[in-house]
Structures are given as C-alpha cells and as structure tokens.
Amino acid sequence: MELFQYPYMQRALIGALVIGLAAPALGIYLVQRRLALIGDGVGHVALTGVGAGLLLNRSPVLVAVIVATLGAITIELVRARGRTSGDLALALLFYGGIAGGVTLVGLSDSTSANLNAYLFGSLTTIKPADLATIAVLGAAIGVTMLALRPALFAVCHDEEYARVSGLPVRTLNLLLAVATAVTVTIAMRAVGVLLISALMVVPVATAQQVTRGFRSTMAAAMALGLFAAGSGVWVAANADTAPGASVVLMAIASFGVVAVLGAVWRALRRRRAPAAAPTPEPHEVVLH
Amino acid sequence: MTSPVITVANGVVGYDGRPVLRDVSLTVTAGEAVAVLGANGSGKSTLIRAALGLVPLSSGSITLFDRPLRRFRQWYRIGYVPQRLGAGSGVPATVREVVASGRLARRGVLRPAGAADRAAVNAALEAVGLADRARDPVATLSGGQQQRTLIARALAGEPELLVLDEPTAGVDAVSQEAFAGALHDFVDGGGTVLLVAHELGPLRPLISRAVVVHQGGICHDGAVPEPAGHHAEPDHDHVHPHGPDEPAGLWSS
Numbered sequence: 001m002e003l004f005q006y007p008y009m010q011r012a013l014i015g016a017l018v019i020g021l022a023a024p025a026l027g028i029y030l031v032q033r034r035l036a037l038i039g040d041g042v043g044h045v046a047l048t049g050v051g052a053g054l055l056l057n058r059s060p061v062l063v064a065v066i067v068a069t070l071g072a073i074t075i076e077l078v079r080a081r082g083r084t085s086g087d088l089a090l091a092l093l094f095y096g097g098i099a100g101g102v103t104l105v106g107l108s109d110s111t112s113a114n115l116n117a118y119l120f121g122s123l124t125t126i127k128p129a130d131l132a133t134i135a136v137l138g139a140a141i142g143v144t145m146l147a148l149r150p151a152l153f154a155v156c157h158d159e160e161y162a163r164v165s166g167l168p169v170r171t172l173n174l175l176l177a178v179a180t181a182v183t184v185t186i187a188m189r190a191v192g193v194l195l196i197s198a199l200m201v202v203p204v205a206t207a208q209q210v211t212r213g214f215r216s217t218m219a220a221a222m223a224l225g226l227f228a229a230g231s232g233v234w235v236a237a238n239a240d241t242a243p244g245a246s247v248v249l250m251a252i253a254s255f256g257v258v259a260v261l262g263a264v265w266r267a268l269r270r271r272r273a274p275a276a277a278p279t280p281e282p283h284e285v286v287l288h
Numbered sequence: 289m290t291s292p293v294i295t296v297a298n299g300v301v302g303y304d305g306r307p308v309l310r311d312v313s314l315t316v317t318a319g320e321a322v323a324v325l326g327a328n329g330s331g332k333s334t335l336i337r338a339a340l341g342l343v344p345l346s347s348g349s350i351t352l353f354d355r356p357l358r359r360f361r362q363w364y365r366i367g368y369v370p371q372r373l374g375a376g377s378g379v380p381a382t383v384r385e386v387v388a389s390g391r392l393a394r395r396g397v398l399r400p401a402g403a404a405d406r407a408a409v410n411a412a413l414e415a416v417g418l419a420d421r422a423r424d425p426v427a428t429l430s431g432g433q434q435q436r437t438l439i440a441r442a443l444a445g446e447p448e449l450l451v452l453d454e455p456t457a458g459v460d461a462v463s464q465e466a467f468a469g470a471l472h473d474f475v476d477g478g479g480t481v482l483l484v485a486h487e488l489g490p491l492r493p494l495i496s497r498a499v500v501v502h503q504g505g506i507c508h509d510g511a512v513p514e515p516a517g518h519h520a521e522p523d524h525d526h527v528h529p530h531g532p533d534e535p536a537g538l539w540s541s
Binding site for chain 2: 028031032033034036147148150151153154157158160161162163164165166167168172204208211212213214215217
C-alpha cells in the first residue's frame, strides 16, 4: 500500500479511475448500436496522431485527439451512408491508421519504448498536466453521456424512430463519434490504443448479463469500470505488472465471475421453481 | 376537422434505379383512419416511409400539417410505429424505457422528464395493457407484446396522427385485440390514423377509408374492399404467397 504514497502512483490511480468511469458510460451506446469495436478502430487512427505529434514535436495527446476526432467523424459518415463498402472503408482506415502511426513514430527520434507506451499504456508516467487533461475531459464525457441518456438511448435504440421524433440525429451521432475519439485518446495513456475498447465494452458486457434495463446497465457498467481500474492499478503496483493490461484483465475476470455466478443463480432458481410444462400448439390438421 | 394532415403529391421513389412508387398522390385529413393495403412488394410500406421523410422522393412533394416536409418541425404531432423493434438493441432495455423514449419528441433533448411525462408513459402502458410488464426487458416479451410496446411508445408522445407499418403482421390474437382497442380509443379521441396492412383483421371496423397500392401505383381509394371468393370465408387462413402477377383488376371496384 505504501507505493500509493508516491505522487506518480496517486496520479496513475486517479487517472485510471476517471477513465474507468468515463469509458463504459460512452461504451454502452457503442455496444447498443453493435459498434463495440469502433473504439479499437479509432484507437488505431489515434496512433497516427501520436506519431505525427512526436515527429512535429507537439503534444502527442493533443495531436492524437485531433486526428482521432477526424477519423471518428469519417467512420460515422461512412456508417450513416449505409453503403455495403463501408466495411472495407473502415478496414482501410484502421490499418492505415496503425501503419501510419508506426511509420511516423519510427521517423521521429523516439525509442520503441515510447511506441509501447502508447500501444499498451503507461499509467505511471502520467504528469500532473496530463492528469488535469484526463480529469477534465473524462468528467466532460461522463456528464454528457449521463445528461443526454434519453436522447442517445433513443438514437442508438431505433435511429429511424428518433428521426421521426424530430431528434437531431446527425448531431447526436457526431457527438458520439467525437466523444469516442476523446475517450480513446485520454484512455490511451492508461491502457494503450490496443486495449482501449476493452474498457469501453467489457464492463457493459459484464453488467448486461444480470441487469434488466438500460439505466441499470449503465450504472453497473460504470461501477464495474471503476472497480477494474482501481483493482487493476492496485494489482499492478503490488505484483509489478503492466497497469494497463492488469486493468483489462480485472475487467475480464469480473466478466467471468459474473457469468459463473449468474449461471449458478439461474440454475438454483430453476430448481426451486420448475417452469410449467409448455402448452403444446393446437393441432392444425385432424389425422384419422 | 377536414384539414389535410398528410399530403403526398405525385410522389416517385426508386431504389437503385428500380421504381417502387410511380406518381402516387394521397391525402389524409384529420380524423380519418386510412388503411394502405396491397400485396408484399407493392410499395405500400415505402409510401408511408416516404411520407415521413424516411425514404427520399426522387420527385413530387410531401406536406405534413400544412408544412412542406423540409420545414416541418412539429414532430411531436406524429407517432410512428415501425414494423418491428430496431436491430440495434444490444443492451437490455425495459418496456418503460422504450416507451419513455416516445416522450422525447414532446419534451426535447435537454429537458429532464417531469410528472406530465411520467403520467403520459403510464397512460400509454395502460392503453396497450402492458402496465404490469413495464419493468421487464423488452427482449423477454412475445412478438405481439413488443409490437404493443412500440404503439405505447408512439402514444406516449400524445400525437395527433399515428402512422403504423404492418402493426398486426405475425401478432398473436390477444395482442391484436389489445392493439385494436388502443387504436379505437385513439380514433375516438379525435386522432388520425394511417396504417399499412396486409390484412386488416380486428382493425377492420376502425378503418374509414382504404387505399390499395399495386405495383407502385394507387389502384383503389375509397371504401374498404370486400374479400372475394374463398378469402371471404370466416375461417380462411390468409397465408398464400402474393405474387406480383396477381390480376390488376382484382382490387378495382
């Protein structure tokens, strides 16, 4: 525990907790829309921003926010047009993003350790200024996702109905795209571009095994994200493992535990109250 | 009570160059209950989707409540009931949450739900007989109950016009009756209905006018056509496939 007396560990913990809360709050909308892996794609694109930032000697996180936002808006526009080739367009963007990132990082003077920090996260190197950025943007994402829940739920649940309701569907979709890019970029420091999607999606997947409604799923997913972030950093500090990977492993372990407990609970309930025998369909023809 | 609610003038719709609607004109006035009938693939669903702006017209014009579709903003006056729940429902949602999203048209994106919103949602759930399932996940409901959830969502916005796309297709008898009852109350309260159907079933007494779409054009506009031949037998099970090669004169009275 004494490790957390060091300011860099405190910053790591606070940064992880903020991202643990914000990522599932956004991720639930992506899961609802069956775009669970979009965060992964935006992460690939963000890496090009990191490379550009390192090469131009600008803040890699800032350039990554801009590049990832442009990428997310492009993905949203391709999705909204509903073309069958959208799939391939996304593939081009994803792999173009990661190849561009690796190339640009290589061209800059930074070492491969630097690339690794963005690929897999580097919580313990968060500086006070970075933490302020993460806290402000993370809070903005969390508040927006909670405040606009009814409208975002309606758009992700049934986009055509939302249009006939007169909701600003395009604006809300672009808002989600921008929020995805911002979340990916701030989470990049914590878990890295290759593991970001896990924090957005896994807590939601865990929660929806046992919840019945959207609001309860959102609350449970945010609590699970917070738990995974806190316990992951704690495990990393004590076992000296990579913090980003530990956070994701804790999230996946939660999924496993909830899946097993849920199955046991359902089995017990079934045994206690055996379901009534299904009434057979009435015969459609009379056979003699 | 005779002001036009929906006007489609010379509407033409084509998908990938294939014409689906050819030069269709339709006016629905306040207080009417209009059924759009026709075989599968006749263009009847496309007609109402175009009227709501969900499908773009390649020529012609749409007017909603005396305003051109482009400048129409009072969407709370319209309640839309799609054929089935959208596919994008990966996360569980309760019946109440789905029905509550029908209030957004009236209360806007930013204003939180108030007492009037909750009362309207409760009333809509009561109207379709799903008040006792309000806290259940929609995915655990039967097809008919899901369909009733969608009409409750439309009713929650307290619209003046209900537009329904095949509301009774594949719906069990109990749900059909509950559905017809809710629609009856809506029409009695002065509401206007435009619905698409393959068959009217228990909705038939409700309908004041029928429009029959055949091969992208309107071939009948007036009284509800009587079923002919063995279709008229009370226990006729209407399951045979409708092909586009049906004789065109069948519906023209």
